[in-house]
Amino acid sequence: MRKIALIVKREYLTRVRKPSFIITTLLAPFALAVLMLAQIYFLNYTGESQHIIVKDKSGLAWSKIKNSPAGDVNFIYSNSTFEALKKSYQEKNYEGILYIPLINAEQPEGIIYHSHDLMGIKTKLYVEGELNKALKDVRFKQAGIDQAILRNLEPNISINQGGRAKDKGGDTIIASAVGYIMAFVIYMVVLIYGTMVMRGVSEEKNNRIVEVIMSSAKPFQLMLGKIIGIGMVGLTQFALWIILGFLTVSVISLLFQGQLAELQNFAANPSLAPSNDVAKAAQSLDNLKSINWLPLLAAFVFYFLGGYFFYAAFFAAIGTAAGDDNEGSQSLSYLVTIPIIIAVLISTAIINSPQSSLAVWSSIIPFFSPIVMPARIAFGVPVWQIVTSVVCLILGFVLATWLAAKIYRVGILIYGKKITLRELAKWVLYKG
């Protein structure tokens, strides 16, 4: 145990002290902040405001199509002739002319947008929407339908979760998002730190330190020490990211406090919200608080560690196959990365059907469970499935480590030979 502790300490400290570790750990939250700010900026970006002259011969749309609330599309009504406007619109800095000929509401054809530049898609959709609204009003009136009654009749449906899931404070959108984020993070962890284990093993093999170490410590101790040490590097990095990320998010929230407070207000009084979508978003934000985070966090930590240890053992075994050029382990590493990628694909698929048999089975098989189970855990998973999954992952980890240790012990001392998958399998059977 003392030796494993020594090895863990070395593996951990040499990596944590590296400038590259410090830089990536510190910069990642700032990168996140930059991305968040960029997103906010681009979401609110409206472009230059446009001014469009409306020449309405039919009178159907006259004074009915409104400027866009964001102020990017503005309409100016004109009584001049279309021909006169065509000559003068550019001088007056208008983007174009919306020409509505003498049409009736039944056959609204022949509407033209006259300009030098193509209409932007957003503008086009907006103008078309406004025209449709105006014509709809006319048509309703012609059919003798009262607008006020119609508005009162419009339903506004939202399905509320009932049954057992209600007690869990469930919200489908939030559950999907939380699950997917956890699955994705674990996927990254397994891949990044697993590869780090693999490279560490082949590095030790190639600079021949391994023979010196192995006259002092057992191969199993060296392997386990490396896996644990690098795992702790991962945990440290994540802990720092969570803290720094939390700080950056807090700072950004403070900067945009007004908007957030408004959203919270809408959550409490949905009727105040300017639109149904905003009310829903506000509700979702409110639901974030109602989620029971503790079991989610526990599951995340367990599958984070379980998935890492399970896969790191395989990566370590494959690291021993490295020749002097690292080629051997590079080509064999696909054997390990493919199941990880399949697990991510499964977790994307099952977000739409978290209780399907694919979801149940893949969240029990240790090759997929570390990524699939966190993806569906927020939807609520029966206890027997969680227990089976946890037990299988622990067994899988023990088995993988045992198998990897057998391969590692032999492979780490074999030089100058191309190592194939068959060779690795043979080593498992070696004794002594």
Place this chain on the structure above:
Amino acid sequence: MTSLQLAHISKSFSGTKALKDINLEMDAGKIFGLLGPNGAGKTTLIRIITNIIAADTGIILFDGKQVDYLHPLQFGYMPEERGLYKKMKVGEQLVYLAQLKGMSKAKAKSLIIAWLERFEIKNWWNKKVIELSKGMQQKIQFISTVVHQPKLIILDEPFSGLDPINSDLIKNEIFRLKENGATIIFSTHRMEQVEEICEDIALINKGEILLKGSVNALKQQFRQNEFELTFKGSVDFSQNGNINVITQSEDYCKVNLNEGFTAADFLGSLLNKQIEIKSFNECLPSIHDLFVAQVGDDDLKHHNSTNA
């Protein structure tokens, strides 16, 4: 006194016998040469002694007690392929390796400082290994091998890559460690170093011991009855049927004497001649000659037996 005893050590790798029933005894406080061509099984044997791999059969006795394996503190091993963590600092690395052997940090530190001072390289403590030359790295590797004061030291080609000055430095340290009572196993291809350093040797080929014993006894055992003579005057040996001339020049000759015709007989036969003898001595076979002859014979035998 026997320090390390190996009895009936065998090891196979996927059907190929790497070691066949090896029996060896090494005396405490002596330097033991482990010789053999590439692929003879030297590294496998060393890895079994150092518990890197396990033998299929056989036992190891250390200081008279049977051990399943030697405790890491009891031996120091310097593999032929040197290995250090390139990006780790010298001091930190030496402390780590000594701690892995089982030393306390404080004791390891004080002993390492003493060694660095001894080699006058104390200012290397904070240097990364990658910044050092190959010869410098070798010194660090040597310190890591012996810093925990092992009773058994195993050195695989300890002089490769060293300049003559550093070579002598390490050689003197090896002798000093021997004086202090350590048993040293020295594995090499360089036969002139074997004669200079080793007291006992074992010659291994194809997983078997071809020869073992003290260097002097082996030389006597394989003496060819060859003598060399420097003289003044002229002489013709061709009349005497018991004397076979190997080389002869104006004032030097090397001869081989028939069985039963002794050195005294040879000298007696010279007394009647009109020559002045400047020097006379026996040519014992060098370890190099033994190595080439024994391994050559053995390979021929194997070759014939597989062809038969």
